[in-house]
Amino acid sequence: MILADVFSASNYARDSEFSTNLLDDPVVIQFAASNGADLARAAELVAPYVSGIDINCGCPQKWAIQEKIGSHLMSHPDTVRDMIRMTKATVNIPCSVKIRIHKDLRETEEFVKRALSVGVDFITVHGRTRRQKSTEPVSLDGMRLVKETSTVPVIANGDVFSLEDADAIVKATGVDGTMSARGILENPALFAGYKFTPWECVEDYVDLALSYGTNAFIFHHHLMYMLEKTMSNAERRTFNSLTTIPAIIDYLEENYGLDIARRRAQRAEQRIAENYLPPQ
Ligand SMILES: Cc1cc2nc3c(=O)[nH]c(=O)nc-3n(C[C@H](O)[C@H](O)[C@H](O)COP(=O)(O)O)c2cc1C
Numbered sequence: 001m002i003l004a005d006v007f008s009a010s011n012y013a014r015d016s017e018f019s020t021n022l023l024d025d026p027v028v029i030q031f032a033a034s035n036g037a038d039l040a041r042a043a044e045l046v047a048p049y050v051s052g053i054d055i056n057c058g059c060p061q062k063w064a065i066q067e068k069i070g071s072h073l074m075s076h077p078d079t080v081r082d083m084i085r086m087t088k089a090t091v092n093i094p095c096s097v098k099i100r101i102h103k104d105l106r107e108t109e110e111f112v113k114r115a116l117s118v119g120v121d122f123i124t125v126h127g128r129t130r131r132q133k134s135t136e137p138v139s140l141d142g143m144r145l146v147k148e149t150s151t152v153p154v155i156a157n158g159d160v161f162s163l164e165d166a167d168a169i170v171k172a173t174g175v176d177g178t179m180s181a182r183g184i185l186e187n188p189a190l191f192a193g194y195k196f197t198p199w200e201c202v203e204d205y206v207d208l209a210l211s212y213g214t215n216a217f218i219f220h221h222h223l224m225y226m227l228e229k230t231m232s233n234a235e236r237r238t239f240n241s242l243t244t245i246p247a248i249i250d251y252l253e254e255n256y257g258l259d260i261a262r263r264r265a266q267r268a269e270q271r272i273a274e275n276y277l278p279p280q
Contacts, residue, residue, distance in 0.1 A: 001056045001070070004033035004042035018046065021212070023278070026051035030098065032059060034068040035079065036086030043091045052094040052121070053087055055080065060100075060130045071130035074100055075107075077114040085118040094121035098157070100130050101142035108142060112149045124155040124179055134158075134182070144173040155179050161186075163193050185225040197226045199256070203263040206249065210260070216245050223248065 006013045020027050029050045033039035043053045057080060059070025073080050080097060087095045097115055102108045112123065125146045127138030138158035147154045153176040160166045160180035169178050184190050187197040188205070205226065209219050220242065231239060235255070242248045252258035270276075 001030050001032045001059055002042075003069075004031040004038045007031070008038065008041045008045060014045070018049075019212075020049055028052040028054050028096070030054040030056050032056040032064065032067075032069040033083060034072075036083040039083045040086040040090040043087045043095075047091040047093055050093065052096060053091065054096045054098055054124070055083055055087075057097055057099045058126050058130070071100055074102065074111065074130055077111045080111070081114045081118050084115060084120050088119055096120060096122045096124065098124040098126065099146075100126050100128055101139055101146070103129050105142055105145050109145060109149050112146055116149075116151060120152060122153040122155065122176075123150055124157055125175075126157045128158060138169075140169070140172045143169065143175060147174045147176075153177065157181070160190075162190065162195060166191070185222070186228060188226070196229060200263060200266075202226050202252075202256075203258060203260060204267070206252070206258065207260050207263060210245075216243060216248070219245055220248060223252075 002017050003013075007017065018029065027050045029046055029052075031039055031042055031053065033042070033055065039053075039055065046053075055073075056070055057073040061070065064070035065072045068076075084095050084097070097120055099108075099111065102111070115123065123146060125143050127140065127143045128134070128136060138156075143154075143156045147156075155177045156169050156173055156175040157179040160169065160178050161183035165183070166178040166180070169175065180190060187194060187201075189198050189201045194201075202223065205222060209222070220239075224236075224239065227239070228236075239248075239251060242251055249258065
């Protein structure tokens with residue numbers, strides 16, 4: 001979630017919050033905005049580099065509600081309709097919304113109809129209300145209702161931790177796809193059918209992060225998610241005390257046999273075997 005008004009106003013914000021490369025395709029950028037003008041301005045700046053613009057209508061944090069963004073928008077369907085309309089009039093790429101459900105699902109149906117009336121291109125629905133915690137189960141009824149109301153593809157989100165979870169949600173609701181957040185942070189190979197994070201995935205992440213550049217906090221955070229199930233409490237304590245990228249790499253080399261050079265050679269062989277051609 002990138003704040004649309006800050007993104008438009010500051011070159012520094014654009015540099016630090018958004019970067020992409022030729023291998024990232026498709027890329028959908030998600031903005032938080034409280035009005036159509038802010039969103040359309042940010043969309044226009046970023047349009048040459050992305051395949052779609054998504055509107056965050058789900059963030060439940062207190063500061064976001066105060067800023068009239070995120071899940072605050074779930075009770076302002078007319079504002080969201082105007083945001084979609086203005087964005088679609090400004091840029092020629094798909095515009096989608098990521099929503100939550102309401103306690104009274106009739107409100108959700110109305111919200112979806114309003115978005116459809118101005119040509120929203122797809123909808124992602126997190127099957128919880130803005131007040132529900134992520135420990136509470138998702139509402140399959142809510143997801144199904146969004147799918148049945150929609151004439152555009154619907155992606156269901158919430159509690160997808162395995163391919164089986166994804167299949168079960170699709171079967172129960174008829175949605176066109178699923179999205180995972182916590183599950184994919186923990187196991188980025190989830191949608192390839194892996195039950196646990198394969199070690200190659202950790203090595204690939206380290207390699208990509210070093211090649212493209214990231215900060216120590218984000219680097220540590222992603223690795224913590226990926227290694228959570230592998231580490232003992234004592235290992236986690238040691239790992240959490242590491243504050244620099246070199247210290248984290250040393251730790252992984254010494255304790256887990258991290259070997260980026262070997263993994264690179266392995267990937268190169270795989271690409272040759274698959275006749276892989278990088279994008280031009
Ligand atoms: C670390 C983290 C960051 C998130 N950031 C965003 C975000 O930027 N935009 C958004 O729409 N949802 C965000 N979410 C919410 C997720 O997209 C998702 O709706 C929620 O976690 C439920 O899905 P899950 O059960 O697969 O985790 C975030 C969730 C987590 C755990």
